[in-house]
Every structure is written in C-alpha cells, then in structure tokens.
Amino acid sequence: MYSKKFNNSSILNLIFIIIICEIHLTENIDVIIIGAGxxxxxxxxxxxxxxxxxxxxxxxxxxxxxxxxxxxxxxxDRVKKAGLPPFDPNKQDCIEIRDTSTVVTPDFETEIKTRVYQTIVRLTPFLNKMYDILESDSVQLEFSTKYENLIFKDSRIIGVKVSNNGEKKEYMANLVVDASGTNAVVRTSLPEDYGVETFTLGPNDVMYVLLQYIKWKNPEIPHPETDTGYNYWLLWFGPSLGENQAILGVGQPGSYENARLAREDFLSEINLPPYEILKEEKGFTPYRRPPYSLVADAFLCIGDAAAITYPFSGHGVTATWMLCKIAAKVISFELKKGGYLTKERLWDINVNYFRDQGAKFAALLTQLSGILNFNKKEWSYFLKSGLIYKTGDDDELPEPNQEFEEDMSIKEMIGFISKIIGGLIKRKLSLTNVKKLLKANSLANDIKNHYERFPMSSDEFQPWVNEAKKLWQKKKTAIKKLNNVEIEYK
Structure with a gap:
C-alpha cells in the first residue's frame, strides 16, 4: 500500500494555495462590460x-x-468632446477629416453645400488602437469569450457567467454593462420585472444598410463627389479607401430588400458614369426609441444595445460616447462611496441623458414620421427653400444643428410658415402631407417636453412611462412611395 506523510509545512502550503484560489474565484471587478466595440x-x-x-x-x-x-x-465635434486622441489622416485608422458635405435634391437640379464636420475612420484599426490604449490603462480585455448569463444573489445582479473554448468562467462585478450591439445579449436576458425593457429589434426597429465599395471606371467623367447625400432615397456616396473610389450606401427599414430596391430606384433615375463594385457589406442600425430606463440594479445598457442613434443619420457611436461621459461620472462617484450599486444610485444617468440628448433624439425620431411622407417634388422644394437645413447668415454654409434640435427664433418660425404657405400656393406641397408634418412636429414638441421632465426619482418613473407610452402611440407611420416599392417608417 502506498502512503505519503504530509508535514506541517506541506499542509500550510496547501491551505495557502486553496485560499489564493478562493480569492481569485471571488475577485470583485468594479465594472464588467460585454462588448469591445x-x-x-x-x-x-x-x-x-x-x-x-x-x-x-x-x-x-x-x-x-x-x-x-x-x-x-x-x-x-463629438470626438473632441469625448476627449479621444486626435485623428491623423496620415495614420491607418483615419481616411480623412471633412468640414463640408453636399446634399442633392431628388430632381437632381440643385446641389446644397452643408457644413458637416466629420472624421472618416477605418473601424478595425481604430478599435485596435483603442485596445492598446486600454491595456496601457490596465483594462483587462478578454476576446473569443461568450456571455452566457447573469449571476444573481437575492434577485439582484452580482456578476456574469461566460465561456471561452468550452471553459466556463464566473466574474463578480459591482456593475454589468451591456455594450454588445444590436443583439443586446445582456439586456434581453434580464428578468421581465428587472426595470429595463427586454425588447429585441424587429425588422421595423432597424435601418438595414447596404454598402458597395466602388471605383469609377472613367474618373474624368463627372460623378458625385464623395460625401454627397441623396436624402430622399436615404442614399449617399461616402469617402472610401483609394483614389477614384467611393462607398455607395443606402439604408431603409423593413428589410435588406427594401434597401436594395431603394438603391435600384435611385440608379434608374440618375445617369451615373460606369463603375466597378470592389466589395459589398451590409449591416443594420437601430431605428426606434431606447428603453425608457437604461439602468437597473448593478446594470447599464449603452450603444446599439440601448438603441442610441441619431435618427436623421443612423450614426450612433458619438451619441453613445456622450451617454458614456454622463454614465462614467455617476458610476465613478458611486463606486468611490462603496456598497451595492442600486438602480436608485445609478438613476442620474437616466435623468441627465433623457433630459438632454435623449429628449432631442426622441423629438427628431418623431419629426421623421412627418418628413418622410413627402414625394420627390415636395422633398426638392423643402431642400431648395432651406426648410430642412438652417441657411445661416450671409455666405455662411447651412449646417444641421450641432445640438441635434431645431430651435427656431420667432423670425425663423415666421419664415418657415411663409415658405410652407408659399409651397402650398405654388402647388409644390400637398395639403395632406403638410398636415402630417405639422402634426408630427407638434407631437415631437410634446414628446421632447415630456422627456425633459424625466423623473428625478425612480419612485415617479411608472407614471412617467405611462404618459410616454400614450405619446408614442400617437406617432404615425410614414410611407414613402418609390417607383418600385412602398416603404413604411414606423
């Protein structure tokens, strides 16, 4: 028979190893984030x-x-506010930095130069740069790791379970953040009564985007400049990777087929010089309101997982960064105080977001239900009359409002109404669609005002939600009638 005698030193070493392993297993991380986008x-x-x-x-x-x-x-401007290192067009992650864009009327008669400050970025090189920065600041990055489910104690979140190549792991954290993108894998796995809506994104909740990377075969023949938008079709030519190249992009709700048909309709209306398609990509971005609350006990959702996007463009990255700045301030303050991060302690994230950017985005989403009904002739009139972009003073280029809202002075309001009346008299606008626009604008104002009164306490939240639901139910479906398809914007 084999036997082995343990001396006191061996036993102490074994106990020490067990204690160390136990400490490792129960290590408490301040914040676990699901998603490295x-x-x-x-x-x-x-x-x-x-x-x-x-x-x-x-x-x-x-x-x-x-x-x-x-x-x-x-x-x-949002990149600068976010405090990120400046982009350099000579570096791999930045293609160019632009300060103007062009919008073309759907009758193709008028080009409108607009002041739009944009940084054109290659996503994967940018993220790889960010990973290096994160690791230099001691952030732990774990790739090829799948979120499995949440860990609860006394019906409250205390961590997550994940898996990597079949190996199961548990991580305890003071806060779990869902940044997993449109799948929202954490938010949608919450208990129904946890305080944050668990909806998934359906076909009418997203904009389906098709991108074709093209190269002009005869670049000497006039063609759309890069960063040119044809807003009636929700289509654009964006900067691409090489000389004489562009990205032909289009986005539509409902299906990729709707996006394809909208692009087909555009191409049947315009006389473009020949081009070669180098590659194609597709994806989708949220096109709906966010959850009424972004926080719950030890939980926060951000980005596409929270349906945070600028309604007029579908851009969500920098909009989320502004939310993150709000969230980081609240989270840091509460973590330093210690204790469990209850919904109430995180509530100021809701208040500060929804009373500002969230209210503006809610209003813009509602306004779209009035604007998107217009036909080509009406859309052309709106653009040529400066009813969509502010025209500025003297020779200043028009620009979309930098704070994502249309705040008109009395003089501007009178001018807006005069142009609407002029369009009706000249039969450039239909009374039916003008009524839809005015109703949508009125509802947008009501919704914006309601969000600006987001409750300071979670105790007052449910009555606020009840009223918000009534307002959103008033939002009408817009219908765009193209030559080959009718598209609904719900």
Whole structure:
C-alpha cells in the first residue's frame, strides 16, 4: 500500500494555495462590460482612467472585431468632446477629416453645400488602437469569450457567467454593462420585472444598410463627389479607401430588400458614369426609441444595445460616447462611496441623458414620421427653400444643428410658415402631407417636453412611462412611395 506523510509545512502550503484560489474565484471587478466595440471600449477607457478596475468581454477574436463594416463616420465635434486622441489622416485608422458635405435634391437640379464636420475612420484599426490604449490603462480585455448569463444573489445582479473554448468562467462585478450591439445579449436576458425593457429589434426597429465599395471606371467623367447625400432615397456616396473610389450606401427599414430596391430606384433615375463594385457589406442600425430606463440594479445598457442613434443619420457611436461621459461620472462617484450599486444610485444617468440628448433624439425620431411622407417634388422644394437645413447668415454654409434640435427664433418660425404657405400656393406641397408634418412636429414638441421632465426619482418613473407610452402611440407611420416599392417608417 502506498502512503505519503504530509508535514506541517506541506499542509500550510496547501491551505495557502486553496485560499489564493478562493480569492481569485471571488475577485470583485468594479465594472464588467460585454462588448469591445466603440461603446464598450470608450466607457471602459474613461472608467479605467478614473481608477476603476474594468474587464471587457468580447465574443469575437481580437483581429476580427469591427470587420463587419470597414469605414464609418464620427462627428468631429463629438470626438473632441469625448476627449479621444486626435485623428491623423496620415495614420491607418483615419481616411480623412471633412468640414463640408453636399446634399442633392431628388430632381437632381440643385446641389446644397452643408457644413458637416466629420472624421472618416477605418473601424478595425481604430478599435485596435483603442485596445492598446486600454491595456496601457490596465483594462483587462478578454476576446473569443461568450456571455452566457447573469449571476444573481437575492434577485439582484452580482456578476456574469461566460465561456471561452468550452471553459466556463464566473466574474463578480459591482456593475454589468451591456455594450454588445444590436443583439443586446445582456439586456434581453434580464428578468421581465428587472426595470429595463427586454425588447429585441424587429425588422421595423432597424435601418438595414447596404454598402458597395466602388471605383469609377472613367474618373474624368463627372460623378458625385464623395460625401454627397441623396436624402430622399436615404442614399449617399461616402469617402472610401483609394483614389477614384467611393462607398455607395443606402439604408431603409423593413428589410435588406427594401434597401436594395431603394438603391435600384435611385440608379434608374440618375445617369451615373460606369463603375466597378470592389466589395459589398451590409449591416443594420437601430431605428426606434431606447428603453425608457437604461439602468437597473448593478446594470447599464449603452450603444446599439440601448438603441442610441441619431435618427436623421443612423450614426450612433458619438451619441453613445456622450451617454458614456454622463454614465462614467455617476458610476465613478458611486463606486468611490462603496456598497451595492442600486438602480436608485445609478438613476442620474437616466435623468441627465433623457433630459438632454435623449429628449432631442426622441423629438427628431418623431419629426421623421412627418418628413418622410413627402414625394420627390415636395422633398426638392423643402431642400431648395432651406426648410430642412438652417441657411445661416450671409455666405455662411447651412449646417444641421450641432445640438441635434431645431430651435427656431420667432423670425425663423415666421419664415418657415411663409415658405410652407408659399409651397402650398405654388402647388409644390400637398395639403395632406403638410398636415402630417405639422402634426408630427407638434407631437415631437410634446414628446421632447415630456422627456425633459424625466423623473428625478425612480419612485415617479411608472407614471412617467405611462404618459410616454400614450405619446408614442400617437406617432404615425410614414410611407414613402418609390417607383418600385412602398416603404413604411414606423
């Protein structure tokens, strides 16, 4: 028979190893973020800079994150507000920085130069740069790791379960953040009564985007400039990767087929010079209101997981960064105080977001239900008359309002009404669609005012939600009638 005698030193070493393992298993991280895209990396970065321990879980391999879409646009003023390192067009992650854009009327008669500050970025190189920055600030990044489910104690979140190549892991955290994108894998797995809506995105809740990377075969023949929009079709020519190249993009709700048909209708109306399609990409972005609350006990959702997007363009990255700045301030303050992060302690994230940017976005989403009904002739009149873009003073280029809202002075309001009446008299506008626009604008104002009164306490939340639901139910479906398809915007 084999036997082995343990001396006191061996026993003490074994006990020490067991204690160390137990400490490791129950290690408490300040913040666990699910998703290493633009939302999760930014929030993780600013929290780490504030001295908090952060772990980011990502299902894809490090080299594959962001591969679905190559080129994206950031609003340059938001990049500066976010405090990110400046972009350099000579570096791999930045294609160019622009300060103007062109909008073309659907009758193709008029080009309108607009002041739009945009930084054109290659997504994967940008994310890889961010990962290096995060790791230098002690953020733990874990790739090829799948979120499985939440860990609860006394019906409250205390951590997450994940898996990596079949290995199961548990991480305890003071806060779990869903930054997993449109799948919203954490938010949709919450208990129904946890305080944050668990809806999934259906076909009418997203804009389906088709991108063709093209190269002009005869670049000497006049063709659309890069960063030219044909808003009637929700179609644009964006900057691409090489000389004489562009990205032909289109977005529509309902299906990729709707987007394809809208592009087909556009191409049947315009006389473009020949081009070669180098590659194609597709994806979708949220097109609906966010959850009424972004927070619950030890939980926050951000980015596409929270349906945070600018309604007029579908851009969501920099909009989420503004939410992250709000969230980081509240989270840092509460983590330093210690104790469990209840919904009430995180509630100021809701208040500060929905009373400002959230209210503006809600109003813009509602206004679209009036604007998108217009036909080509009406849309052309709106653009030529300066009813969509502010015209500025003297020779100043028009620009979309930098704060994402149309705040008209009395003089501007009188001018707006005069142009509407003029359009009706000249039969450039139909009375039916003008009525729809005015009703949508009125409802947008009511919704904006309601969001600006977002309750300061969670105790007053449910009555606020009840009223918000009544307002959103008044929002009408817009219908765009193209030559080959009718598209509904719900």
């Amino acid at each position: 633009t939302a999760g990396t930014y929030l993780g970065w600013i929290l780490a800079k504030n001295g908090h321990s952060v772990k980011i879980i990502e299902k894809d391999k490090r080299e594959n994150v962001g591969n679905r879409l190559d080129v994206i646009h950031f609003e340059s």
